[in-house]
Amino acid sequence: MSKIGPLDTAVSLDSYECTIAVECCVFGFQDNVLKILLVKRSIEPFKDYWVLPGGAMNEGKTLPESIEEVLSNLTGIRKIALEQVACYSNVERHPIKRVVSVSYYALVKPEDYPVIPKNYISDIMWFEIGDVPELGFDHNRLLTDSLSKLRDNLRQNLVFGELLPDLFTLKELQELYENILGERLDRRNFRKKILQMGLLVPTNEKKAGVKGGPELYKKK
Amino acid sequence: MSKIGPLDTAVSLDSYECTIAVECCVFGFQDNVLKILLVKRSIEPFKDYWVLPGGAMNEGKTLPESIEEVLSNLTGIRKIALEQVACYSNVERHPIKRVVSVSYYALVKPEDYPVIPKNYISDIMWFEIGDVPELGFDHNRLLTDSLSKLRDNLRQNLVFGELLPDLFTLKELQELYENILGERLDRRNFRKKILQMGLLVPTNEKKAGVKGGPELYKKK
C-alpha cells in the first residue's frame, strides 16, 4: 500500500500527522506510602475519570518540555528529573481521535508542591498506589509500566529523585525502598548495600524527636 | 503560553499535530560478526548519507506495524520480534520539518533476507557494528541507544531473537554473545550459565564438518 518506496525511507513532506501526548506518572512519598498524582477529567471522553496528568505536545516544544509545562500548570512542580518509559500507539487508545502517547515518570516530594490547584480542588489528588481506581484511557497500563521501570531503576542504582527531604535517615530511605519495591528488606543488609554504594554522606547530625537518635544522611 | 488550563489535560481536538517516524536498528549476525542494516538516502536532507531504515507512521497503523511495513518493503523481512527503545523529540532533529521518532530494534538472520533490494543495490547494506559511518540525522545516537538496550536484554535473559539458525552449537551462541557484548567469555562458565537457564534443548545431533563434533541445540 505504502507510497513510500524502498529507498524513500525519509519522511516525506506531506506525511500523515498525528497528535502526540505526554503523560506523566508523578510519584511522591508521603506518610510513609508511595503515592501517585492523578487528575480528574472534566470533559469527555472519560469525563469524571481519573487519569495521569498529561497533555498534547506543542509546536516548538520537546516532550520533556511539554511535561514540565503540564506539571507546572497543575501543581507548580518544576525542574524535576524525568525518565522516559514507553510510547503507546494503538489506534483505538483515544476514542475520538488518533493520539500517540509517550509516558514519563517523575519523583517529587509532595510537601514541596501542595496540591491546592488554583481553581478546582477536588480534581487533583495524591492516591496511594494500592488505591488507584480504574483510570481513563489506557492509563492503568501506563502506570503499571512506569512502576515497573521505577522498580528496575531503584534496584540497580540509587535513584530516588526528590522523594526524600535533603536530610534523611537510613530508616526513611529503607521505608521508601520497601514501599516502591513492595517487599520487606533486612535492615542490616540494606544499610551495608546502600552505604557501600558510596553515594550518601553522613552529616554527623541526629534526627531529633526520634528514639534511638538516628544519623541524618544526604546525597553526595 | 499554553491554552491548556489545569484541568484540561485532555488532548483538545485542535491540538498541534506532528509527523511521527519509526526507525529500526536491524541487527544481524553473519560471518561471526554483529552487523546492522543501513540504507542510503537518495534525497535531501542528508542525501547520500547512510541512515537507519525507517519512515513515517501512517494513519491507521501502530508504530510496530509501521516498522514491519518499512522493513517488509526494504528487505522482505517480516514477522520479527521488535523491541521499543526510545522516543526522540528534539525540535531540530530533522532540518526541514518537525519529526518525532520512536526507535526499535530487531534481531534477524541476514541469510533469511538477502539484501538484494529490488532496484537500488548500492543503497542498502549490512555494516559491521565497528564500521558504521557517520549517519544522517541523529541516527548514530539512536544506534548507540539500541545497542545498549540490546546488551542489557542479552545479559539478563536469553534473548537472541532470530540471530541464529534453528539449530546451533553452543560455540556459535557464545560467539554471538561475545560479539554483541564486546567482551570475551569463558567457555565452560558460559555453557553452565546458559544450560542452567533451561531454555535450550540438545537435539542429539552433531554439526557435521566441524572438528570435535559439537552438539546442536535448539530453543525450547
Place this chain on the structure above:
DNA sequence: TCAAAAGTGTTCGGCTTACACCCATGA
C-alpha cells in the same frame, strides 16, 4: 527506668570466576 528504635558483625549458601585435562572429529 523502660520501651522503642538505631547501630553493628558473622555465618552460610549460591553464584560467578578462573583454570587444565581428556575426548571426538576432520584432515
Place this chain on the structure above:
DNA sequence: TCATGGGTGTAAGCCGAACACTTTTGA
C-alpha cells in the same frame, strides 16, 4: 596420526540472605 576444537569439574572469591545483641534516646 595429529591438529583442532568440543566437552567436562573443581577450587576460590564475592555477593546476598539470614540472624541477635548492645547502645541511644524519648517518654
